Amino acid sequence: MGEQELKVQEKKAARPGGESTKNETYFAPHVDIYETEREVMVVADMPGVRVEGIDLALEDNILTIQGHRAPQEQPGRIILEEYEICHYLRRFTVAESIDQEKIAAALADGVLTVRLPKAVPTQPKKIEVKLG
Amino acid sequence: MPYVRFIDRPTFRNPWAEFERIRQGLDELSRSYTEKSKGQGQANIYPALNIYEEAERLVVTAELPGVNAADLDLFIEGDTLTLQGKREQRQSGAGISYHRREIEAGGFSRAITLPTKVDAEHIGARLTNGILTITLMKASTVTPRQIQITAE
Numbered sequence: 001m002g003e004q005e006l007k008v009q010e011k012k013a014a015r016p017g018g019e020s021t022k023n024e025t026y027f028a029p030h031v032d033i034y035e036t037e038r039e040v041m042v043v044a045d046m047p048g049v050r051v052e053g054i055d056l057a058l059e060d061n062i063l064t065i066q067g068h069r070a071p072q073e074q075p076g077r078i079i080l081e082e083y084e085i086c087h088y089l090r091r092f093t094v095a096e097s098i099d100q101e102k103i104a105a106a107l108a109d110g111v112l113t114v115r116l117p118k119a120v121p122t123q124p125k126k127i128e129v130k131l132g
Numbered sequence: 133m134p135y136v137r138f139i140d141r142p143t144f145r146n147p148w149a150e151f152e153r154i155r156q157g158l159d160e161l162s163r164s165y166t167e168k169s170k171g172q173g174q175a176n177i178y179p180a181l182n183i184y185e186e187a188e189r190l191v192v193t194a195e196l197p198g199v200n201a202a203d204l205d206l207f208i209e210g211d212t213l214t215l216q217g218k219r220e221q222r223q224s225g226a227g228i229s230y231h232r233r234e235i236e237a238g239g240f241s242r243a244i245t246l247p248t249k250v251d252a253e254h255i256g257a258r259l260t261n262g263i264l265t266i267t268l269m270k271a272s273t274v275t276p277r278q279i280q281i282t283a284e
Contacts, residue, residue: 048263
């Protein structure tokens with residue numbers, strides 16, 4: 001079976017809301033978003049980010065994924081630089097109603113997986129009318 | 133009845149404004165070039181690498197999100213370092229509908245020639261949070277050696 005060759009994907013700069021006081025660059029992480037019957041999954045590539053550096057928020061149907069890299073001492077002199085070390089930021093508007101209480105996230109091998117369970121629609125309550 | 137105005141043109145535009153805009157654009161372009169000149173730029177083969185040099189060692193780093201350490205192979209032959217591996221296919225199946233697919237799966241293989249000779253016996257590699265860090269000790273013949281100067 002012919003396996004697909006991985007390509008270098010260009011990093012796109014993300015724009016944080018408003019101007020930042022710090023001179024930091026943010027990149028929009030590459031994501032996969034898929035939906036099952038019960039949940040919406042967001043998978044984001046965020047290499048170099050530790051669990052402490054991740055900030056997740058769902059506010060007014062806007063899911064914000066933010067990943068901060070711990071400042072690292074550069075080992076020695078750089079002689080080849082093919083990628084930039086940056087923080088990550090991406091926002092999505094979530095169309096489905098999400099059960100906020102049950103949002104879960106996991107980080108493995110630099111990949112963040114966010115599980116957004118869909119809110120169970122409340123059963124319409126039938127009101128019985130009795131004859132008086 | 134609507135008025136038909138024949139003089140419905142945009143208000144007078146400064147003909148020099150466009151030149152000013154181009155000049156600013158060129159300024160920005162040249163600025164970003166000088167800022168970026170320290171690196172060699174774009175990688176064509178996955179993964180993109182950063183290489184750092186210290187007095188006794190070379191540090192090669194790569195961003196490999198979603199790659200298991202078991203799926204990654206490193207080889208050193210002379211001063212050629214080869215990285216090989218694959219990224220597993222993501223979840224798929226019935227009942228899953230994708231909205232966005234930006235993450236790719238597949239294999240990769242990249243060989244680079246290191247700028248100096250290295251000691252093949254002392255190579256360390258770590259894969260943490262999707263970042264691969266390879267530390268290569270330089271061969272003793274190329275590490276700088278301090279020469280004692282004796283005063284007479």
